[in-house]
Amino acid sequence: KGEGHVEGEKIENPDTGLYYDEYLRQVIDVLETDKHFREKLQTADIEEIKSGKLSRELDLVSHHVRTRLDELKRQEVARLRMLIKAKMDSVQDTGIDHQALLKQFEHLNHQNPDTFEPKDLDMLIKAVSAK
Secondary structure: OOOOOOOOOOOOOOOOOOOOHHHHHHHHHHHOOOHHHHHHHHHOOHHHHHHOOHHHHHHHOOHHHHHHHHHHHHHHHHHHHHHHHHHHHHHOOOOOOHHHHHOOOOOOOOOOOOOOOHHHHHHHHHHHHHO
16 A cells, blocks of 8 residues: 555556556545545455455445445446347347346346445455456
């Protein structure tokens, strides 16, 4: 983490190369606006984060943060659907199950496209950790 930086200073993180990099950054930015979650994130070790223990803290964030996370998830699901549609259009294939295609995106819970839940944070962390 950026040692020697001024409190509140924005640190540019390098591109992770993940196809959901922008979504990941937006989720982190929103979560860091919640004081309680930011403190938990700063004191958590890597194993607590990877194990999903940190994801349970999502239930304690403010309503405003949860609303913003829900909005981000809906935008990401819409983006993924657009990618799937573009892929389908490019190969002119019909009869493809959108839900089956969404399953290949392991960074969010595709069965619940409307709200950001602890499972979503856990899946996002695990997807990033696996790369």
